[in-house]
Structure formats: C-alpha cells, structure tokens
Amino acid sequence: MNSVCGYSIAEYIQKLTDFHGNFAPGLFIGGYMVDIAKRHVCQYEIFDAICESPACLPDAIQMLTPCTIGNGWLKIVDTGRFAIALYEKTGGHGVRISLDAAKLDAYPEIKNWFLRLTAKSEQNRDDLIRQIIDAGDDIYSVREVTVSPGLLRKHKHGGRIALCVSCGEAYPEEDGTVCLACQGMDIYR
C-alpha cells in the first residue's frame, strides 16, 4: 500500500515525526491499522475510538481521525495488545484491527520488531519500513465488534463547579468537599 489515509508514505512519515517527535515503527504500522479501520466505519458520520495500547497507537488515531484524548472520542483501554477499534458512538458497533503475530512469517523484520526477538540495535529500519509497506493489509486481523455499554460515550451534563477550600482552585463539586488533589494525590513535591 502506497498511501495511509490519503497521505503518501513520505507525507505520513513526515506527519508522524512532526507530531510524535521521532519516527516510531509502531506509529507507522498504526497508520495502516487506522486506514483499514476507517474503510470499515465510513458509513458512520461520527465514530469513537478505543486503543488497547498506550504506546504509539493513540497518536496514529489522533493524527488520522477526529478522535483525540482531549475531546474524549478516543479512549485508551490498556490490554497490552497492539489493537485499535473504531465504532459508531451510540450503539458501539464497529471494527477491531490488530497486528497479527501469526501472519508475520513472510515479514521477518516486522516479526523481530513486534515480538522483540532482536535487540533494537540489530533491527534494520529500512527493511522494516519496506516490509510494512509491502505487507499492505496482509498482516492485520480484522474483526467486527460491539463495544461494551460501559465504554460508550456518555452525554456530559456539566455538574456544578466549586472552589476548593484547601487550594482555592475550581474543581467539580461532585468530587467531594475538597478537590481530588487535596484529597491526597502525590503530584508535586
């Protein structure tokens, strides 16, 4: 495949490097996963996203879909698996895309990287990129899913805001008599 969500390979590599701060193979692969997923949910006007890994993949979703952490349309549910799902936001019907270890025998550099079979210093980045491009859709598993009700987007009602009597800052009143930070979170020394 010579494009990722409408970007040429070179454009996508530039875009991900600008956003992510450096080139990451997982983010490059993530672009292909988002590309496949978007083809499956194109009938939905609005979709949400789940990312099963906190590393790299969330940035592919944020760069290539309207779903971000800050707008709440992207949720990270850390299962440790290299997978994403895009789904219609109210019913939860959608598609899950995962990089499939069982499909990597023809792509040794991808397999080495994914399963950490070789040290990073022994990996050949050019070969890795070439194999990801050559593989196209072949190395992913695609599964229809319905997201569990507990994870579907809730309509936010916007509760009352209070001023914390301890730190003086504004916080959601429903959090308690003082803000969560003053209830004992260890953030700043």
Added chain:
Amino acid sequence: MNSVCGYSIAEYIQKLTDFHGNFAPGLFIGGYMVDIAKRHVCQYEIFDAICESPACLPDAIQMLTPCTIGNGWLKIVDTGRFAIALYEKTGGHGVRISLDAAKLDAYPEIKNWFLRLTAKSEQNRDDLIRQIIDAGDDIYSVREVTVSPGLLRKHKHGGRIALCVSCGEAYPEEDGTVCLACQGMDIYR
C-alpha cells in the same frame, strides 16, 4: 496577547478546530497556558508535561509541544483542576499554570464559562474569545513545581513479549499467564 506559541489567533483557532473537531473555549485558553509554560521551560532541551484535566487541555499540549499521549511525554493526572505543568524530565523541576478563578472578576464571560454560572446557550462566544485575548497572561497563576518522583519518566526496558494462550495475541509477558483482556476486562460484547 495576539499570538499563541508563534501562531496568530486565527491560525491557532483553525489549528485547534482541525485537530479537536470543533472549537472549544477550554482548548483556546489551553493554548495561552502552554504559551506561558513554554516561556518558563525554554532552557530545557527536553521537557515532559502533566495535564490535570482529561478534557480539552491535553489537546493544547499535544498540538503545541512535542509531548503526546502516544510518546509518553504527556501524562494525564486527573485532579479535576484546570492546570498543566511542563517540567524537565529527569529532575522534575518546572512550572505549573492554572486558570485562576480569583482573577476573573474583570472578565465576566470567562468567569461564567469557567465556573458554569450561565447555561451554555446564554454564553456569548465572541465576547468570551475577546476577553480571553484581552486578558493575556493576567488570568493565570504560575507556580514553580517539582514533580513527584513516581511521576517522572522511567526508562522503558522493553520486557519479553508472549502470545496469549487464550486469544492468541501478542502481549507483555509480565502481565501474567494470559493477557490483561483475557483476565477479564469488559471491552467488547
């Protein structure tokens, strides 16, 4: 202030709308907060970020700094307070910026929006934007902080990858004998 991190106001509004999917006052304000914070940490070559709210503010940091959720340089620590911190990544020394409710009396539209004193339908967006621009740095509190050791970036060693005997997918072996999802997470029906 007529610029946000080098962007003109119009450019920044376009940029945030493109990334976030719609205009959000909190994200517009977040741009000013990041602008102030960056002026304080410009001596550091590499800095990390903490965002104390999961709504809007993370996107300002992701758009205007190299820190993203996917590269791990941005952490969300949900205290419910409208604040961010940028800090030198190893020692944790940096600066915390918060929108200060005590400084909003001269900016009634900002106060109404921030403390939810009026319904969204009664807020005047143009006045709100104008007051945010007019206020410049005046409505924020700036505090030097040292981030707690538990939140500082760890060097990732990249443990072994196993194939889950239940779902067959690759996962970090240290998570257990099966992956976290197969240990009972409720994600898909």
